[in-house]
Amino acid sequence: MHLNITMNDVLKRNTFSKAKIAAGSKGLNRLVKWVHVMEVTQIGNLLNGNELILSTGMAWKDNEQVFLSFVLELIELNVSGLCIELGTQLSAVPSCILETAEKHGFPIILFEEEVRFIDITQDLHTYLIQQHYEMITKLESFSQALNQILLSPNPQENILNLLHNSINMQVVFIHSQKNVTLVPALDSSEQENLLVFIEQEQETSFVVRQPIQVLDHPFAELILCSKDRPMTDLHVLLADRTATALANQLLREMYAAEKKRAEENTWMQEWLEGRHRDDEIEKHLSYLGMKGRHQGASVFCVEMENREAGVSETQYPYIQIVIRSIFEPLGFYILPYVKSDHLIFILINLREVMSYKERVRQGILLARENQKLPSLFMAVGKRINRLGALDKSYNTALNALMVQTKLPNGKSSPLYDDLHMYRLISMIQDKHELEDFIQDYLRPVIEYDAKNNTRLLTTLKVFLMCGGSKQETAGQLYIVRQTLYHRIKQLEELLGKDFMEPGKRQAVEFAAMAHEYLELP
Template structure:
């Protein structure tokens, strides 16, 4: 799976090895996520980071060279590192004010240790926490999928899946069908709904609006688009995986509805064949048509005849074939 468990800087500050550490800059950024821990003692790091690393350093690479230190912090910020932890005392005695100001301007956490620490113990503890977080994500996904399966067995699963997605992630859910029908959970005012809808169409991502999208597909055809929108937090990889599983469940629900509908149409087709064979009375014909549509005023019809081979297949397979064929015709109106 292409996802990783992540910890926030705030979470690692609660661990035993950070009990005596202090955040001296960028405290507003302690919500930043940590993907890995990296020990760095060099000043040129632009090609050494992938993003979200928590950097550990003693300062031996720059010591009292404040310009190199400033450059290191700027490179860390540019590389989207999670934060910088520095051991004071051996090679560096204090953090210059201009570096504190730089970190504060980008909400980049700088954490200091006032006594010697074992980086190997810190990395081991954080990596263990990351692995536990990874397995917790797997368990949460499995539980979520199990709940979706239960919803698929209930009545009106479509609406329940959308509500469950909203309740689970605490985000706004947009479901837009190919026919233009829009479902929003929770309900928004028309103005709020239109504002978000326009942003989704323009694929806008702002500091106050984050979104993710997944198509609801079945039979090689997209039937709807599913969006989650957060007006507070960024959409995480875990959120996207939850969205993906929800879209699959909605596709399964839709496919079941289409299959049931196709069975109904098959029964109707059988009735038409008995009609054409002259086996139904005029009274039976009028009664049946009125049950289908009380306002029906038939004035003609169009018949499409197809020659097919090997029709002695399982009925369910033939129903899926008709379902697929009908989806093609409906796309063409």
């Protein structure tokens, strides 16, 4: 599949039978993508690179400096070469031009007798179009071969072999877990040298890097490299088609793995109910392929915010794959479990405990920022050290999930350990007891707001949240300090001047949080 056209190929055409290479013979391997007749010196944005320029020299025949500047600009724009017809406008090319071209490996081709540029352009453009058509044909044939391989056993190895056999270049496949596959295979020292070469040449035309993404997440990378042949458009297209095939194969494997994990649901349910011993759990995790020592675990619960908006359980496999792709790089081994009303993920911590909470928060933030996921309530239970005590984490995760669904977005943390006062509120089973407590401490403010259409209760909640800081409270409410002073005075009149004293303040703050939790008006 070597369909690229070089200056060497051009010089073999009949229209160049009388042409002479005056300078830059080292650059005859330059690619040619188009042919352009140019009789101006101001190039500007007229060229894209890899053009063969035909000229009579009319624009710079009397000015050697302009000629030199023109050639240097062609070199800078990565033009393939310059063909000049001598005799009509220009009798010879100055030596300084030839020396410059030779230095930069920029081919200068001379026609010492009159030629028809229209014949040259027609011949080369026809040749280029034919090559382009052949490239499309080869690419289609390659794609069909990929589709057949995807239906066969061990598709990944066969796909990489097909690509190598098609281009006769080194193929490198790097999985997200840093597993490197080379086709053809190399020994360890050769592999190390190759990877160094790829890093050094990644900005040049000797390396093509194609990321492999599954569900918008990078999972692997496909690399083509050659130390003696530059890459062409065909190589880029082949790498792109191969990457797509590998992504499909990875996605199929992931769905198959998720299906297999779904069969573990019965065992998982028993685990969440605390019916398995630690040694049984450790043995089962080893069977599943978990590597490394764990540092405890927690339960992560996910529930749809709006089930009536076209979101159904058919999206569960997709959500599972995305959650896995987010949390595994953060140091967690993930075990999913599907219930009728929500998804459960067991997060087994494989890294140090100190960074556990920060990594969990980072994962939840990435999940919330993923626009392709439906709107979700997310909650994480207590981290437990013994895997046999996972039922405690599960129960607290359900508790945290209930708090999430009760409060407005952003009002509470998704981590049970960070709920603090809401943990107490959620434990009170008698709703009337909570309502009575709220009335005992907040009734004057609630009644005042209802009668006067004011927002003193909101001011009280923000004031408590800001720890009694008047400056911060005024900023949060977007009001001037004097307005806040007036509202605080009203609160003192309604609740008593001691409402910010330690004991009473805690009760008032508890009542304000319970008011939000019960979604009271």
